[in-house]
Amino acid sequence: MTSSPGSFVERLVAELGADVVTPSADLGTRRVRDWSGTPGADPIALIRPSTTQEVSRALAFCHANRQAVVTQGGLTGLAGGANLLGGEVAMSLERMSAIEEVDTVSGTITVQAGVVLQRVQEAADAAGMMFPLDLGARGSCTIGGNLATNAGGNRVIKYGMARDHVLGLEAVLADGTVISDLHKMIKNNSGYDLKNLLIGSEGTLGVITRAVMRLAPRPAGVSTAWCGLPDFAAVTRLLQHARAHMSGGVSAFEVMWPSYYDYVLANVKTVRAPLDTRHAFYVLLESMGSDAERQAEEFETMLGEMLDAGVIENASLASSAADATRFWAVRDAPAEFPILLPGLIAFDISFPIADIGEVARQCEAMLHARWPDMRTLVYGHLGDGNLHVIAHLNNAPPDLEEHVDAAVYELTREWHGAVSAEHGIGGKKRAYLGYTRDAGAIGAMHAIKRALDPLNLLNPGKVLVEASPGKSSPIGAL
């Protein structure tokens, strides 16, 4: 058959089949924008392949026709990475959602990229093991999206980021070339690490189709405490002590500043105070062990030592799962913020652990100096160096976000921090990438983008500020 006549979408349907390609007009109420609130256009069509070969055929056809493609997962991203600029085709791997294998001897799970995170967790659990990656969007986000954005979440301090769970990866490049590195080995020094290059590239270098990921033993005992501390030095001392003295390590170390704590207690109705005392810092501390009794004993000993040393002023130890849930409710309150604080401006930044106390202090002081009526809420995964800052102003002028972004990212640059700790750059933070990465690194990123996607067709305009399509210059000229 020769090439079909008609529009690109008609030819795409002819090439891939009407069951695979849905034209824009037939998408109905399907959501095509992520949770970021950044603007996003409608796709000209949606491609839903069922196999890696179909992904490859679709990308090869788009490549031959110079058609841009944006891959979408669960659309729970917060950086606009899955939103369309206009004119692109969207691709969803929702039909590739199989859990292909759980290998308890090798300790691996092999999945297709369209599977929802929670299903992977459940499959691991059913096999008596644990898949440690966990985040609030677990019921909607997909593994493909988790890997494309190198998702973080609640257990990074003990188990690492999304990339740290991956042993093998299959992906399709811009021109349809399949890269299949679906290995199960922890050690594999055979050639360049393409896996980690694709992970976190936010759909700009390839489409992840399958992955082999590690499973962890399921912990038998979880200990949780809510602690009040007198100053930031005490916070870092508690972190170091808990890390050194808990055999199973620290699985969560969530720090909340009084600005955050007081606001949440006053405004989020379902939250109750874990302690009736006030402190300069609050820490939600969690540790997991392989023996429930020993774990509990070790945890109580460690907490007692820290209370005796004055590092912790007051603490409440969870004596039931219900207690732990009550403590976590304080930390999980930000889910209510978009309703309570409409138009809020949120930051996901990271710093060396040693600097976080001072950075947070300067950040709040700077924001209050420039916008005296601004409300700021500060909290974070301190063990990972990840700080979350929420800024909110009633009756905000339309350009507020632009100015607050500029101010907070400038501080991030001064303190050698990262403008994105776990959410990614997407479309939202492109202008600030140079605050964290230097010109040499950004030049190398452009060179790699051009090498793997010379026509700039995969999620164009994300992560990097537009590379000229097809340009091929020596790296010295970048």
Added chain:
Amino acid sequence: MTSSPGSFVERLVAELGADVVTPSADLGTRRVRDWSGTPGADPIALIRPSTTQEVSRALAFCHANRQAVVTQGGLTGLAGGANLLGGEVAMSLERMSAIEEVDTVSGTITVQAGVVLQRVQEAADAAGMMFPLDLGARGSCTIGGNLATNAGGNRVIKYGMARDHVLGLEAVLADGTVISDLHKMIKNNSGYDLKNLLIGSEGTLGVITRAVMRLAPRPAGVSTAWCGLPDFAAVTRLLQHARAHMSGGVSAFEVMWPSYYDYVLANVKTVRAPLDTRHAFYVLLESMGSDAERQAEEFETMLGEMLDAGVIENASLASSAADATRFWAVRDAPAEFPILLPGLIAFDISFPIADIGEVARQCEAMLHARWPDMRTLVYGHLGDGNLHVIAHLNNAPPDLEEHVDAAVYELTREWHGAVSAEHGIGGKKRAYLGYTRDAGAIGAMHAIKRALDPLNLLNPGKVLVEASPGKSSPIGAL
């Protein structure tokens, strides 16, 4: 000053200074080849920069003159990755050996790439922490070499490969461009992961100059046991059970087959049998915990359960450091093999853990079928999927290695294993890279190599079979 006349080396001296550049004739007895035994040429000159800026100037000058450069670390590699093909300049970062900072609050150490691994371990120890990367060559190998080859070693099962310790990296690209990503954050999703691309690229994509690496808490208690097991199913069951029931996890799980064990006991004079019983498999099991007493108790309980269940037939628990050293001596015996078995052929391959028993059986059977008088010794870091096989034949024909390589790597390909688990591809295994990576992956590697080193000047001829210098083709044509 305009460009100096004379040979390239004379101009290099003029550009960088006589203190930085040593012409070949003045190198004396300096070693310029690694431990691999593969052939290596002498460099036309040796460059020893003292700063990142000097590395940059040197590479920019070589780039402008189309001069190839091979970076050498401690020259302890086993894949010929640091050996010269002929005509290259060698670069050593031995003058960049500073430990710049130990930050115990953030849990990081910042070093220059020329520092010897053991010095980093000692600096961490002096600060009350641990740098977990450890391998036999610790007294000579450098961090730059460890990262360039993504070194593995003794503690991968608990702490990961070299890449897993790195938070930030500084490197210089082929044209002298400096990439400085010297961040201390555990979480940093700001742009592509160039760090992991450079790590393990064996000096072909850039020269690593500095790194920020994570430190771990120093364990208070180490438990070690020597176990005899009845079959391979018991070996994997012990691994799973120990992983699930030791809070501190498993820090070593070294498996030795009878072929290895019997040979070592009979031939390595300093080694004594840890048990007086014979078994189908021997496992050296180690676990580390943060509380010496609890750790010991947990370890003994776990061993007792495995003995009662018949998973372990017999075990000896180290009751002193001397006992543990005695057990480790059996596992460390391969250091003697080059003298005992001249001309031995060694393999560093990896497989899914579940397959290793059968692969090892087939490998020994295949080698004995083809070479009836061949001695084979099999052992490995089983928890990492890493198998080491030694093949030796008295009065070997000159082409033996070629044929044994082909046979063992063919088996590796059939079992979807890796032709290099931890030593790298270097010059030695280039022909077999395609046994582990597919055509799509190798094409992408070439595209990245051309993007970052278009003139093919950095360690040419290593990892990848020659890319045509300066060629710039669309990826579809790779």
